[in-house]
Amino acid sequence: ARARTLLCVPATARAPREMAAEVAAAAALGADLAELRLDRLAGFAPRRDLPALLAKPRTLPALVTYRPKWEGGEYEGDDEPRFEALQLAMELGAEYVDIELKVADKFIKFMSGKKPENCKLIVSSHNYDNTPSAEELASLLAQIQATGADIVKIATTATEIVDVSRMFQILVHCQVPIIGLVMNDRGFISRVLCPKFGGYLTFGSLEKGKESAPSQPTAADLINVYNIRQIGPDTKVFGIIGNPVGHSKSPILHNEAFRSVGLNAVYVPFLVDDLAKFLSTYSSPDFAGFSCTIPHKEAAVRCCDEVDPIARDIGAVNTIIRKPDGKLVGYNTDYVGAISAIEDGIRATQQTHSTVSPLAGRLFVVIGAGGAGKALAYGAKEKGARVVIANRTFARAQELGNLIGGPALTLTELENYHPEEGMILANTTAIGMHPNVNETPLSKQALKSYAVVFDAVYTPKETRLLREAAECGATVVSGLEMFIRQAMGQFEHFTGMPGC
Ligand code: SKM
Incomplete structure (x- = not known):
């Protein structure tokens, strides 16, 4: 069996003293090692700075990286002084040193067999453009192994999420310790799931804004949200498919x-x-x-x-x-989640305990004709509401209107739509969702016609639509209610266990 995947926090501060503080903070977070990114240090002087950075006892094992510009780092000088710094780091007891594949042979020759036994050499390759084919990845792996690396590191870039599956294949089949990660937001799962496929380590930033590569999660999220310490070969994988998806709770x-x-x-x-x-x-x-x-x-x-x-x-x-x-x-699970949230929201404002749905007979306006719009329209109709569909693209509104047996409007028409009192409004579009929190699907003026307003958007919890609806005196129902209820339904499907 392979050893558990280590969690490495990159230390990227500009000053050695701050970098040492980052290492201490990484240890406090529960990291297994820290990567000292020497190329990040301003005015770095190896003989002056390294002894302090690597002084023992240390809070965490050190991975020393001195990344040149041509491999995505910040070091702009010649190889020789860089190699000397890495050699000094080894002599000072660094547990790991990273060297780029392009100069690995040259570095190993430079070391001429003087690598301390307890220091592991990582030979790395970074591709900031794409993720090569399975065959090309296999040949890259062979090339890195041929240098005599103790640990292989391959980092590529995802142009689509399926690229990551090729990296998982490499991880699973590799016979030597390997770090295999796919950068950028489409590669995110590589950082969380590598413990399942046997990756040697994964990187987690100290905090948001301190990432050393695109879309690196925080170490705290890896530990506390994704429970990476518990992930192993038998761990089942679930997830939210979307685009965008970063806002999802x-x-x-x-x-x-x-x-x-x-x-x-x-x-x-x-x-x-x-x-x-x-x-x-x-x-x-x-x-x-x-x-x-x-x-x-x-x-x-x-x-x-x-x-x-x-x-x-x-x-x-x-x-x-x-x-x-x-x-x-x-x-x-959307339609039950949304409709029950709206019904309970209305019931909370009423004195009666009638078993008849408070939606029965009401005029129910659905904004949006996509997946969530269809679920809301279906659910409201089932409860006896008279459903109206409004959508930016009229043809889509008409299509859903025909399906549900209700009229269709454009968003512009909806602005002056006020056939009766006591109407219910449900926004099912992404308008107003983080980061576009200033957007709203309907003017405040038009909101005055509604008794109840629901927003399927739940990031932020109080959207502009809900804030303005409340100011107009409407009963408001947050998308968070729907979100939690649809998720409980999903949990039952996922696990066979009751959702609450
Ligand atoms: O239907 C749900 C979906 O299951 C999860 C979700 C989310 O994570 O933001 C939103 C809704 O579309």
Whole structure:
């Protein structure tokens, strides 16, 4: 069995004293080692600065890197002084030294067999453009191994999330210790899931803003949100498929839920461009279930082998599970989550305890005709509401209107739409979602016509739409309520356990 994946925090400060403080902070966070990025130091003088940086006893083992500009670092000088600094770091007891593949042979010759035995040499290759083919990666791996590296490091760049699967293959099959990471937001899962595939280490930043590579998570998130210490070969993988997906709170919620029931599973964000390609690439039983958000909920209906009848009627899937026979089954937990949240929001303001839905007979305006819009329209109609669809693109509104048997409007028409009192409004578009928090789908003036306003957007918790609706005196229902309820439904599908 392989050793557990180590967590390495890069220390990137400009001054040696601050860098030492970063190492101490990394130790306090629970990191296993710290990477001293010597190329980051301003006015670095090896003989003056290294003895202090590597003085023993140290709070953490040190990985010493002196990255040249031509490999994405900041060192601009010749190889010789750089090699001398790395050699000195070894003599001072650095546990790991990183050298770039392009000069690895030259460095090893320079060392002429004087590498201390307890220092491990990492030979690294960084590709900031793309992730090569499986064959090219295998040949790169062989080339690095041929240098005599103790540890191989390959970092590439994802242009799409499926690139990461090739890196996972390399990790799984490699016979020597290997660090294999895929940079940028489409490669994010490589940083969380490498413990599952046997990666030697993963990097986690000390805090947001201190990343040493694109889309590096924080060490705190790796430990506390993703529970990387618990991830191993048998860990099941779940996640939220979306684009964008960075705003989603699903990873926080589902990882905490998995932890609370002691399930060997992890939940990650999947930034996906092409859903069908994603699902056919990550097709092993280990990828056990998915949440689906904008803009993939409708495509998900086509990508599943079986679709629950209600999800099929709605025309949108937000939950996918992989059955033991490998088949993908799609469900929709949005409509129950949203409709029950709106009903409870209204009931909380009423004295009656009627079992009839407070939506029955009401005029219910849905903004948006995508996956969430379809779920809300379906649910409201089921409860006896008269549903109206408003959408920026009128044709889409008409399509859903026809399906649901209700009129369609453009957003402009909605501005002056006030056929009766007591209307309910539900925004299902991403308008107003972080970072576009100043946007809103409908003017405050128009909001005066509504008794109840719901927003499926939950980042921020109080959107501009909800704030202005409250100012107009409407009962407001937060998207967070829907988010939590749809997630409870998903948890049941994912685990077979009750959601609360
Ligand atoms: O339907 C949900 C989805 O399951 C998860 C989600 C999220 O994580 O932001 C939002 C909704 O689309």
